[in-house]
Amino acid sequence: MAEEKKVGTYICKGCGIGDRVNTAGMATIATRECKSQVTKEHDFLCSAEGVKMIQDDIDNDGVNHIAIVACSRRAKTEAFSFENVAISRGNVREGVIWVRPDTDEASETTQEMAEDYTRMAVHEVSVMTPPTPSGQSEGRKNLLIVGGGISGMTAAIEAARAGYEATIVEKTGALGGSAANLYRRVPESSPFKDPEDSGVAALIAAVDADSKITVHLNSTVTKTSGAPGRFSADITTESGATATENFGAIIQTSGFTEYDANQLPHLGYGKGKNVVTQMELEALAAAADGGVIKTADGKDINSVVFIQCAGQRSDEEGHLPYCSGHCCTTSIKQAMYFKDQNPAIDTTVMFTDLRTPGAGGEDFYRSGQDKGINFTKGVASEVTDNGNGCTVKFRDMILDEDTSTDADLVVLATGMVANAGVDIDVVGQDDPGKWEVSVDSILNLDYRQGKDMPQLRHGFNDSHFICFPYETRRTGIYTAGPTRRPMDIGQAIEDATGAALKAIQAAENAELGRAAHPRSGDLSYPSFRKEGCTQCKRCTVECPFGAIDEDEERYPQFNEGRCRRCGTCMGACPVRVISFDNYSIDTVGNQIKNVDIPEEFDEKPRILVLACENDAYPALDMAAMNGVEYSAFARIIPIRCLGSTNLIWVTDALNSGYDGIILMGCQKGENYQCHFVKGSEIAQDRMSKVDDTLQSLSLEPERVETYEIAITDIERAPQLINDMAATIEKIGMSPFKF
Amino acid sequence: MSDMNTAMVEKYRNSFLSEVEANVEEGEWVKMCMQCGVCSGSCPFGPYWDHPPQELFMMIRAGKREAVLSSESMWMCTSCYNCIARCPRGLPITHIMHGLAHYAKRLGLAPKNQQTMKFASIFWDNLTKKGRVNELQLGLKLYFMNGFVEGIKTALCMKEMGMSMLMTKRMSPMEYFGGHSIKDTKGLHAILKKAREIEEAKAKQF
Ligand code: SF4
Ligand code: SF4
Ligand code: SF4
Numbered sequence: 001m002a003e004e005k006k007v008g009t010y011i012c013k014g015c016g017i018g019d020r021v022n023t024a025g026m027a028t029i030a031t032r033e034c035k036s037q038v039t040k041e042h043d044f045l046c047s048a049e050g051v052k053m054i055q056d057d058i059d060n061d062g063v064n065h066i067a068i069v070a071c072s073r074r075a076k077t078e079a080f081s082f083e084n085v086a087i088s089r090g091n092v093r094e095g096v097i098w099v100r101p102d103t104d105e106a107s108e109t110t111q112e113m114a115e116d117y118t119r120m121a122v123h124e125v126s127v128m129t130p131p132t133p134s135g136q137s138e139g140r141k142n143l144l145i146v147g148g149g150i151s152g153m154t155a156a157i158e159a160a161r162a163g164y165e166a167t168i169v170e171k172t173g174a175l176g177g178s179a180a181n182l183y184r185r186v187p188e189s190s191p192f193k194d195p196e197d198s199g200v201a202a203l204i205a206a207v208d209a210d211s212k213i214t215v216h217l218n219s220t221v222t223k224t225s226g227a228p229g230r231f232s233a234d235i236t237t238e239s240g241a242t243a244t245e246n247f248g249a250i251i252q253t254s255g256f257t258e259y260d261a262n263q264l265p266h267l268g269y270g271k272g273k274n275v276v277t278q279m280e281l282e283a284l285a286a287a288a289d290g291g292v293i294k295t296a297d298g299k300d301i302n303s304v305v306f307i308q309c310a311g312q313r314s315d316e317e318g319h320l321p322y323c324s325g326h327c328c329t330t331s332i333k334q335a336m337y338f339k340d341q342n343p344a345i346d347t348t349v350m351f352t353d354l355r356t357p358g359a360g361g362e363d364f365y366r367s368g369q370d371k372g373i374n375f376t377k378g379v380a381s382e383v384t385d386n387g388n389g390c391t392v393k394f395r396d397m398i399l400d401e402d403t404s405t406d407a408d409l410v411v412l413a414t415g416m417v418a419n420a421g422v423d424i425d426v427v428g429q430d431d432p433g434k435w436e437v438s439v440d441s442i443l444n445l446d447y448r449q450g451k452d453m454p455q456l457r458h459g460f461n462d463s464h465f466i467c468f469p470y471e472t473r474r475t476g477i478y479t480a481g482p483t484r485r486p487m488d489i490g491q492a493i494e495d496a497t498g499a500a501l502k503a504i505q506a507a508e509n510a511e512l513g514r515a516a517h518p519r520s521g522d523l524s525y526p527s528f529r530k531e532g533c534t535q536c537k538r539c540t541v542e543c544p545f546g547a548i549d550e551d552e553e554r555y556p557q558f559n560e561g562r563c564r565r566c567g568t569c570m571g572a573c574p575v576r577v578i579s580f581d582n583y584s585i586d587t588v589g590n591q592i593k594n595v596d597i598p599e600e601f602d603e604k605p606r607i608l609v610l611a612c613e614n615d616a617y618p619a620l621d622m623a624a625m626n627g628v629e630y631s632a633f634a635r636i637i638p639i640r641c642l643g644s645t646n647l648i649w650v651t652d653a654l655n656s657g658y659d660g661i662i663l664m665g666c667q668k669g670e671n672y673q674c675h676f677v678k679g680s681e682i683a684q685d686r687m688s689k690v691d692d693t694l695q696s697l698s699l700e701p702e703r704v705e706t707y708e709i710a711i712t713d714i715e716r717a718p719q720l721i722n723d724m725a726a727t728i729e730k731i732g733m734s735p736f737k738f
Numbered sequence: 739m740s741d742m743n744t745a746m747v748e749k750y751r752n753s754f755l756s757e758v759e760a761n762v763e764e765g766e767w768v769k770m771c772m773q774c775g776v777c778s779g780s781c782p783f784g785p786y787w788d789h790p791p792q793e794l795f796m797m798i799r800a801g802k803r804e805a806v807l808s809s810e811s812m813w814m815c816t817s818c819y820n821c822i823a824r825c826p827r828g829l830p831i832t833h834i835m836h837g838l839a840h841y842a843k844r845l846g847l848a849p850k851n852q853q854t855m856k857f858a859s860i861f862w863d864n865l866t867k868k869g870r871v872n873e874l875q876l877g878l879k880l881y882f883m884n885g886f887v888e889g890i891k892t893a894l895c896m897k898e899m900g901m902s903m904l905m906t907k908r909m910s911p912m913e914y915f916g917g918h919s920i921k922d923t924k925g926l927h928a929i930l931k932k933a934r935e936i937e938e939a940k941a942k943q944f
Contacts, residue, residue, distance in 0.1 A: 354772070366827075369770050374755075374799055377773050398773060398796040 008038040008063035009122050010054055012045035012070035012093075020097040020107075021114040026069065029115050034122035034594075038063055045070050046079040058085055065128065067121040069114075072621045073613075073638065086128035086582060090121030091636075098624035099718070100632055109604070109632035112596065116635055120591035127590050131524035131581040133513020134560045137229030140248040141507040142166065143500070144233055146221055146442060147419075149177020150489055151253035151481030153203045154496035155503075160212035164504055167214045167245065168207070169221055169235055175207060176200045177255050179489060183285035183337065186329045188490050192360030193367040194340070195333045198489070224250070225446035227547075227561030228476030229510030234444075248507030249476045251499050252453060252461070254442050256416035256482035263318045264311045267412055268383030273297040274390050275383060275410045278330050285337045293337060301408045303346040304338055305392050306331040307380045308354070310412035322458050324415035326488035328355050331413055332368040339371040348374040348405065350394060358490055383410050416486045418460045420479075424450025443477070449546035453479055457670055460485050466673050468517060470498055473545050473677055475516050475562045476506040510561045518564070518614060518675040519640070524580040525560040526569055532577035539569035539578060544643070544678035566676035567644025571683060576648060585646055588637055592649055595635050597657040600737045605633045605659035605728045609721060610645055613638040614675040616664030616709040619717045630718035631725040633659075642666070642706075643679025647686065650704060651693055657737035660724040663687060663706040664717065673710065680708070700731050742941050743845040747803070754803040763837030764830045771795040777821035777831050787811045791821060791831050794838070807847040812838040813854040844941070856883055866930055869920030874913040 009030040011023045023041050030036040038057055042050045045068070057063040068080050069090035080087065092114045100110045143159050145152045148170030156166040174180065184195035207213050216235050222242060223234040231247040258279045261269040268275040273296040276284070284293050293301055308328060311319045328351065335347035349368075354375065356365045369375065378394040381402075389408040396403050421442035445451045454473045456462035461479040464471040472479055480499035481492040506516050515522040528539075533555055540548040540556050547562035548569060556569075570578040576585045588610075598604040611617040617638040623630070639645060642665025653661055666674040668681035687706050694701055705724065709717050746757055758765040771792065778790030789797060789811045797806050815835035822832050839855070842848040848855055860879045865871050881896070882889030893900075903909040920926060 365772070366770065369772075372769060374769075375773070376799070377796070396796075396800065398793060399800060399802075403800075 003062070003064055005065055005126070006038070006062045007034075007036045007065040007067065007122060007126055008054070008057050008061075009034070009036040009040070009067045009069065009118070010045055010050075011039070011041045011118070012043075012050070012068075013041055014044040014046070015071065015093050016097055017070070017092055017114075018043070020100075020102060021092065021111050025111065026092075026115055026118040030067070030069075030118055030122050034119055034126075036067065036122050046076040051079050054080075055082065058082060064130065065125045067118075067125045069118050069121055072617075072624075074618060074621055084130050086125050086130045088121045088125035088128065088587075090117040092117050094621045094624035095636060098627065099630050101629060106632065112604075113632055113635075116595045119594045119596070120635070120637070123590040123594040124587045127584065127586040129581040131522070133523050134525055135513065136227065136560045137510040137513060138246070139511040140229055140231070140246050141504070141511070142247050143503050143507075144169065144221075144231065144245075144247040144250045145253060146250065147171075147177065147253035147255055147481075147483075148175040148207075148215065148217075149253060149255045149481065149492075150179045150200065150203065151255065151492045151496040151499075152177070152251070153207050154493050155251045155253060155480060155500040156213045157203070157206055157210065158497045158500040159504060160210045162500070162504060163212075164248075164507075165212045165214075167216065167235075167247070169216045169219050169233075171218070171220055173218050175204045175215065175217070178258075178279070181279060181286070182282050183289075184333065185489050186326075186333050186358075186364060187360060190360065190363075191367075192363035195336055221442070222444050223446055224443045227510070227559040228506045228516070229561050231476065248510065249503035250443070250478070251496070251503050252442060252477060252479045252483060253481045253496060253499075254419040254421070254483045256418055256486070259311055259320060259414040259417050261310070261412055261414050264412065264414070266382055267307060267310055267380065268385065268390055268410060269412060272385055273299070274385070274408065275412065277412050277414050278327065278334065281334050281337075281409075281411050285334070288337075288341075290341065292341065295409060299408065301338070301345065303389070303407045304335065304348070304409045304411060305380075305390075305405060305407040306335060306347070306349045306411045306413060307383075307392070308349065308351040308413045310380075310414050312413070312415040313352075320415050320417070320458070322415075322486065323355070324413075324486040325355070325357060325491075326486070327413035327415060329358070329361055329364060329488065331411065332356070332364060332373065334411060335368060335373040336371060339368075339373060343372055346374070346407075347372075348376055348407070350376050350378045350380055350392070352377065352379055352397065358488065416482050418455075418458075418483045418486075420455050420459055420461045420483050421452030422450065423455050423459070424452055425455070445474070445546075446549075447474070447546045448540050448549045449543070453477065454546075462677070464672075464675075464677065466671065467675070470502045471517055475545055475547065475564060476503070476510065478502050478506075513560065515563070515565045519566075522565045524565060524582045525563055526558055526565075526567070526578050526580055528556060528558070528573070528579075529577040530555060532575050534575055536574060538572040538574065542572040542643075542678075542682050543569050544676050544682070564676060566641040566679050567639070568641060568676065568679045568682055571644040571646045571686065573646070576646060583640060583644070585648060588639065588649055589652060591635075591637050592653050592658075593656060595658075597737055600733045600735070603733070605725065605733055606657070607631065607634045607660045607662065607721060607724050607728070608653045608658045609634050609636040609662045609664065610639050610642070610649065611636055611664040611717075612642050612666055612680070612709070613640055615666045615673065615711040616713075616717060619709055619711050619713045622711075623714045623718045626714060628715065628718045630721045633725055633728075634721045641674065641676045641679035642683035643674075643676055645683050645686070647689065647693070650687075650690055654693065654697055654699060654703070654734070655736055657734055659703065659728045659734045661704045662720060662724055663704070664709045664720075665706070667708045667710065697736070699734065702727050702731060703734070743847060746845065754801045754806070755799050757803070758798050758838075758841075762834065762841045764833045765837060767829045767834060768795050768798050770827050771829055772827055774826060776824050776826060777829075780820040780824045781815075782818060782820065783814050783816065787814050791835065794835075804847075806838065807842040807845060808849060809842075810849055810852065812836070812842070813848070813852050815839075853883075866926070867919075868917065869923055869926045870918060872913055872917040874909060874911070875917065878914075 027039045030039045065086045071093040072091045073089035096113045142165035145168045148168045159166040180200045182198045185198040187196045218238040222236040226232045236242040261277045338345040377397040380394040382393040393404045441451045453461045478499040480496040549557045551557045665680035674680035775792045778784045778792045784790045812835040864876045881892040
């Protein structure tokens with residue numbers, strides 16, 4: 001940066017801060033100790049007048065590094081957003097006066113807290129640089145949509161309506177996907193009584209008529225590379241001709257495959273023509289087209305039994321452990337195919353828990369009952385051929401007895417298996433870019449971490465289903481429809497609409513160099529000092545978003561558009577060469593090192609709390625708002641994600657005399673709440689090595705604790721700090737105070 | 739009446755549900771039950787029934803004709819209307835219970851000696867005789883419904899209440915010999931006779 005660094009410290013006296021702590025003392029520390037060139041106190045810093053005071057210093061006095069010592073960084077963000085400068089926040093409201101009692105006794109330690117947060121803010125901002133976009137994006141905004149079923153077509157139409165171009169790549173020779181094989185769909189409009197037209201033909205017509213939408217049939221994506229705003233995709237036709245096109249964002253709508261009913265021989269599948277799956281029944285119904293439905297070998301059907309959850313919601317080997325969500329209403333719809341044509345046909349839906357999701361689900365169920373469909377709560381154990389048709393043996397769950405019934409046709413509700421591509425956790429990815437192109441891969445990503453979207457469980461593509469269901473682990477690539485989770489047509493349409501908007505947002509953000517969720521708008525991005533890099537590849541492996549590739553010399557290659565700014569790479573790097581303009585080993589390390597550590601016999605321990613800014617830090621802020629008190633010995637530093645915690649911070653803190661360290665991240669595992677999906681998990685693995693450090697320093701293991709904190713842990717988070725204070729009282733002060 | 743039973747079996751061989759729909763009061767509702775069990779859980783007598791309402795509905799759908807019609811269950815209903823108030827599907831359960839009981843009696847399948855049924859007959863006979871319920875006669879009939887010894891025991895038990903009612907003129911011993919009637923008893927009997935004829939003509943069609 002050409003300009004010279006000039007640090008300004010602004011201390012607020014409002015919100016009772018001035019009454020509770022000596023701000024003049026804090027100002028002296030900022031100037032004398034921390035070398036802040038401009039230091040000012042203000043009665044009401046977030047007021048127009050206070051903000052103007054700062055802006056004037058920026059404009060006229062060349063101040064470009066600003067430490068605001070006032071409220072939490074989560075408060076007054078709009079007032080304190082200054083352009084083209086580096087900003088840090090010292091939290092003396094939520095972090096100090098609101099969590100400490102207003103007593104004479106407490107005033108000394110309260111003042112010490114406020115002084116430390118001043119030191120931390122000034123030292124943090126001193127090592128920051130105002131972030132600027134990298135300019136990597138090519139500013140493309142058109143969407144690539146992989147899969148031309150209902151989800152894909154909906155996404156394309158929605159994007160086109162919003163003014164963005166879309167290209168659909170469809171593997172088969174026609175648009176429509178699985179829904180094209182349906183005779184009718186479950187109704188989406190009131191009065192929800194009868195099956196409706198699937199709407200596929202109308203969607204195809206709308207796609208064909210839209211000049212903003214391009215369709216490639218009989219084509220697959222054989223290579224995808226780049227990042228949001230500059231994706232490049234090879235689209236290869238059946239004949240092998242390949243064209244490379246560029247896109248701003250991608251939506252994967254690869255749909256599902258019906259579960260293989262051959263795995264259900266006990267239910268009579270594969271032995272004759274009287275046992276079919278739901279999809280096979282659709283074909284029979286479509287062939288009849290409103291007339292008499294016959295079995296595939298042309299026999300009359302006078303009775304039908306629908307067996308729900310066939311090979312689903314089952315622990316048995318090879319079965320699906322989950323519920324596919326649509327099959328109950330689908331069976332009701334299919335029973336109506338028979339009843340509407342001839343009410344004398346016996347139709348029985350055999351269920352254990354009937355689920356009819358969606359606004360009209362319950363009405364549709366009633367309509368089915370009204371049409372005379374019989375609903376039996378029972379579990380089918382065996383379907384056998386009785387010469388004339390089938391005998392279904394089942395346990396009647398209401399009458400609590402084993403019984404059986406005869407049927408001319410049995411329909412199995414077998415459920416959805418995601419077309420989620422290659423499971424990259426199973427297929428090794430050690431030789432980036434050199435993998436054989438597998439027929440199974442959908443996107444063929446040229447990413448270091450693997451060629452398809454990561455999966456979460458049961459083979460469905462991962463998305464942050466607890467808080468941000470659209471967010472996948474590949475920035476700018478969204479999954480929608482049954483590849484993300486089992487869903488029906490209505491849900492898939494909504495899902496695809498949302499995904500289209502998210503994709504547009506990703507492309508727009510990329511053009512401005514701004515991060516996507518959850519640090520939306522962040523202009524900083526990780527860069528690394530090549531000379532120091534040992535090519536250990538830890539950053540490329542650990543990045544939860546697969547943002548880092550490798551260049552020809554096998555150095556990490558950061559793709560800014562794919563990066564979510566979590567800092568996991570920075571935490572992973574053993575030689576600490578990765579940093580952001582406004583977040584680095586030094587911005588946090590400087591805060592840790594500049595806390596005043598009293599001598600051992602002062603009996604004033606220091607507890608370092610590294611708190612995730614997404615959940616733990618807000619929880620502590622809210623605790624403060626609720627007047628929950630915690631130890632005056634705590635010094636809390638917000639971090640982007642627990643994943644960004646570098647072991648050096650812990651080692652430095654222990655060496656400089658902190659008595660306890662608490663790391664607060666989000667829940668990990670299958671039900672993760674980590675905003676960066678894997679960050680918290682990775683950090684906790686990393687922290688298992690802290691024990692070695694503690695041992696080498698002959699320190700007690702209780703001095704470092706890692707916790708999973710939810711944003712609702714308003715009581716628990718402060719309690720954990722107090723617990724640590726109690727532990728220190730028990731085991732004694734750290735001997736490392738120099 | 740067992741002729742009617744044979745006729746019904748013949749007619750609805752395949753579907754007891756259709757039989758119920760056609761012949762039992764509010765029977766067309768049975769198919770709308772979604773087996774949630776709220777009725778059985780709400781019925782103050784639920785735990786004492788062989789088959790609480792939800793189960794009866796399932797049995798009807800499963801074609802268990804014999805078991806349903808000869809069951810004591812629907813006779814247990816006290817018309818408290820708890821189930822109707824709570825059924826999320828709006829089934830008139832109480833009415834269906836009485837409908838089933840009535841249908842079972844008509845077919846001659848109701849359990850012999852069914853207490854509720856016996857009392858209902860006594861009540862009906864008492865009421866139709868003069869067009870008004872004769873409380874004294876009804877009470878005594880009820881006491882002696884199950885024999886002389888039990889009748890005496892019950893009467894002794896209720897002695898005090900009876901005496902107080904006499905003293906306060908809430909009951910007159912003279913009622914035992916005749917009692918009052920409505921103005922036009924003949925007319926009432928004619929109406930009832932006609933109604934019975936219509937019913938029987940209906941039943942003959944089967
Ligand atoms: S680990 Fe996080 S900060 Fe680093 S490149 Fe990946 S997404 Fe970006
Ligand atoms: S009305 Fe009859 S069936 Fe319904 S809850 Fe009362 S007693 Fe039970
Ligand atoms: S409450 Fe209604 S729907 Fe539920 S079991 Fe009883 S009758 Fe059926």
